[in-house]
Amino acid sequence: MLKRGNVTTKMMGVGALVLAMAACGAPPAKETPAGAAGTAKSASELGGMDKLVEAAKKEGKLNVIALPPDWANYGKVIEAFKAKYGIEVKSDQPDASSQEEINAAKQLKGTDRAPDVFDLGLNVALANKDLFAPYKVSTWDDIPAELKDADGAYYGDYGGFMSIGYDAAKVPAPTSVKDLLKPEYKGKVALNGNPTQAGAAFSGVVMAALGNGGSADDIAPGVEFFKQLKAAGNFQPVDPSPATIESGQTPVVIDWDYTNAAQTDKLKGKLDWKVVVPAEAQIGGYYNQAISKDAPHPAAARLWQEFLYSDEGQNLYLQGLARPVRLDKMGDKADKAAKDKLPKTDGKQVFQTQAQADKAKAVLTATWAQAIG
Amino acid sequence: MTSVAPVATTPGGSTKIRGGAAGRPSAAAWLVAVPFLAFAGTFLVYPTVLVLVGAFQDSDGAFTLENITTLFTGVVFDAFLLSIELSALTALIGAVFGALLTWAIAVGNPDGMLRRTVVAGSGVLAQFGGVPLAFAFLATVGFEGLVTKFLRDNAGIDLFAGSAWLFELPGLTLVYTFFQIPLMVIVFLPALDGLRPQWREANASLGGTSWTYWRHVGGPILTPPFLGALLLLFANAFSAYATAAALVSQGSPIVPLQIRGFLTGEVVLGQENLGKALGLGMVVVVTIAMGVNVLLQKRVAKWVRR
Numbered sequence: 001m002l003k004r005g006n007v008t009t010k011m012m013g014v015g016a017l018v019l020a021m022a023a024c025g026a027p028p029a030k031e032t033p034a035g036a037a038g039t040a041k042s043a044s045e046l047g048g049m050d051k052l053v054e055a056a057k058k059e060g061k062l063n064v065i066a067l068p069p070d071w072a073n074y075g076k077v078i079e080a081f082k083a084k085y086g087i088e089v090k091s092d093q094p095d096a097s098s099q100e101e102i103n104a105a106k107q108l109k110g111t112d113r114a115p116d117v118f119d120l121g122l123n124v125a126l127a128n129k130d131l132f133a134p135y136k137v138s139t140w141d142d143i144p145a146e147l148k149d150a151d152g153a154y155y156g157d158y159g160g161f162m163s164i165g166y167d168a169a170k171v172p173a174p175t176s177v178k179d180l181l182k183p184e185y186k187g188k189v190a191l192n193g194n195p196t197q198a199g200a201a202f203s204g205v206v207m208a209a210l211g212n213g214g215s216a217d218d219i220a221p222g223v224e225f226f227k228q229l230k231a232a233g234n235f236q237p238v239d240p241s242p243a244t245i246e247s248g249q250t251p252v253v254i255d256w257d258y259t260n261a262a263q264t265d266k267l268k269g270k271l272d273w274k275v276v277v278p279a280e281a282q283i284g285g286y287y288n289q290a291i292s293k294d295a296p297h298p299a300a301a302r303l304w305q306e307f308l309y310s311d312e313g314q315n316l317y318l319q320g321l322a323r324p325v326r327l328d329k330m331g332d333k334a335d336k337a338a339k340d341k342l343p344k345t346d347g348k349q350v351f352q353t354q355a356q357a358d359k360a361k362a363v364l365t366a367t368w369a370q371a372i373g
Numbered sequence: 374m375t376s377v378a379p380v381a382t383t384p385g386g387s388t389k390i391r392g393g394a395a396g397r398p399s400a401a402a403w404l405v406a407v408p409f410l411a412f413a414g415t416f417l418v419y420p421t422v423l424v425l426v427g428a429f430q431d432s433d434g435a436f437t438l439e440n441i442t443t444l445f446t447g448v449v450f451d452a453f454l455l456s457i458e459l460s461a462l463t464a465l466i467g468a469v470f471g472a473l474l475t476w477a478i479a480v481g482n483p484d485g486m487l488r489r490t491v492v493a494g495s496g497v498l499a500q501f502g503g504v505p506l507a508f509a510f511l512a513t514v515g516f517e518g519l520v521t522k523f524l525r526d527n528a529g530i531d532l533f534a535g536s537a538w539l540f541e542l543p544g545l546t547l548v549y550t551f552f553q554i555p556l557m558v559i560v561f562l563p564a565l566d567g568l569r570p571q572w573r574e575a576n577a578s579l580g581g582t583s584w585t586y587w588r589h590v591g592g593p594i595l596t597p598p599f600l601g602a603l604l605l606l607f608a609n610a611f612s613a614y615a616t617a618a619a620l621v622s623q624g625s626p627i628v629p630l631q632i633r634g635f636l637t638g639e640v641v642l643g644q645e646n647l648g649k650a651l652g653l654g655m656v657v658v659v660t661i662a663m664g665v666n667v668l669l670q671k672r673v674a675k676w677v678r679r
Binding site: 099123247 | 448
């Protein structure tokens with residue numbers, strides 16, 4: 001059950017602020033004790049990347065949480081990190097939600113099983129800033145200003161758009177959100193999670209709103225859409241997962257494009273799983289990285305971030321069909337083949353502001369259970 | 374899993390051991406009980422206290438009654454009604470069918486194959502819940518289940534013509550009865566075994582019929598244990614979580630699923646204490662059910678064969 005979610009991001013300026021790249025003059029390298037990794041705000045504070053790698057290797061372990069292997073290519077990201085640095089990665093609760101990541105950090109605080117790093121929806125990141133250790137990766141300047149916390153407590157890592165994944169052998173290709181109300185989709189449409197709890201599902205309702213005469217400010221038509229979907233007998237109250245897709249239980253799944261697209265690749269030869277981002281309803285969102293303040297392996301945690309934001313890590317995201325946050329800045333260094341595979345998005349792209357998201361949450365809390373119950 | 378919370382003895386009420394030495398238990402006796410008390414304290418008392426305290430706090434730890442008043446409003450209150458309805462219905466179905474099954478094996482050979490099979494099977498099935506049980510249903514009568522496909526392809530019957538019933542209340546009702554009936558067998562069998570053949574013979578030799586026997590002997594003796602078992606089944610269904618969690622993801626129709634939402638949801642944050650208030654509500658409902666059960670058990674005790 002993927003129940004993670006990003007609820008909001010601010011408008012991404014298309015021509016993102018070009019930040020004056022400060023000449024990378026690292027401060028004079030000081031010999032730092034290994035314990036300093038816990039408070040280091042950048043690699044240069046530790047005396048450069050080599051020193052960071054050294055300290056991380058000495059720790060030899062990294063605890064990650066809520067990273068499903070087929071979500072944004074995390075399976076391969078973890079493998080690559082292990083292979084590159086020889087650090088053991090313990091991946092806990094792959095299907096946990098963002099809130100569960102925070103719960104785990106609080107419950108396991110002080111043990112060596114506590115998560116070192118988080119991958120969070122913005123909503124949860126905003127609410128828990130005091131649990132994060134600020135750290136700026138070497139490629140910090142490439143991250144658009146509106147996708148990062150100024151202090152480096154958390155910053156966007158990859159994003160995507162809400163999409164409709166479907167089994168082309170079973171259903172006709174939907175061209176719009178409203179198509180899903182047709183009788184051909186009877187008992188076939190699933191939403192990834194419960195929108196009052198899961199970010200992906202929340203954005204799914206926003207997508208339905210955009211496709212049903214609503215807007216980022218007014219998501220009531222989205223709730224109304226699912227009500228109609230249920231009345232038509234098309235809505236399937238099953239939580240979709242790679243297993244339900246493969247077994248044919250959920251022939252249509254509303255989810256992030258990168259998780260849907262990952263299934264296309266995975267099921268090649270078994271199932272013709274196609275992904276469409278409805279042109280009239282493009283809602284985007286980014287996930288965020290953060291380092292736990294109480295990380296039991298502070299150096300490995302920081303090295304992990306450096307890896308994710310390096311060209312290699314960003315390309316791994318891209319190969320998982322998620323849009324890495326440095327995509328625009330990477331230019332030729334981005335994996336072209338993977339980039340060409342991204343689901344097409346032309347037209348008006350919507351990113352909810354925090355205020356819009358809060359308004360939407362209130363509407364959902366009040367009306368969702370009745371609409372679907 | 375579908376486990377039933379054991380009924381804790383009231384603190385301070387030392388359990389009387391018939392024929393045991395009168396007076397207070399010795400220090401050694403207390404010492405022996407330490408592991409149990411530590412276990413119960415850690416896994417029963419401490420969480421209960423946490424829930425109790427948390428239910429009256431807001432996110433900042435200040436005292437508030439808001440969580441409690443929310444229990445009686447809107448979606449949350451509906452969930453309680455639905456939970457109670459589901460638990461009562463499955464308890465009733467489980468009790469009736471379970472009692473009939475129990476009766477069938479109780480009148481049979483006490484050492485027979487049937488009885489041994491049913492008792493052993495019930496012991497296993499009463500604990501069959503959560504993901505395995507939900508999956509068993511999905512694999513057979515789910516949207517793409519074996520039975521569903523067979524009926525669709527060969528008989529033209531669409532199990533899901535009306536609605537996605539399996540993932541709503543009717544589905545939960547059906548799935549819950551699968552552990553309710555075996556549990557009934559386990560708890561009701563001792564009561565039926567307590568009916569002595571001599572009573573039936575006495576009834577017959579005094580000119581009574583089958584009807585008078587059940588009306589004046591069997592019925593009155595079995596009523597309290599039956600009602601007690603009914604309450605136990607109610608509590609069992611009311612507190613079941615994993616089965617529903619594995620089956621239902623949309624909407625949170627019953628209380629345990631709502632609690633899940635409040636504790637793990639990442640969309641609307643800061644509702645942990647409301648979750649605790651729901652937990653407190655559940656504790657109250659189960660306490661009432663189990664309290665009445667204990668009273669009934671006291672009445673039964675003298676009839677059940679030791």
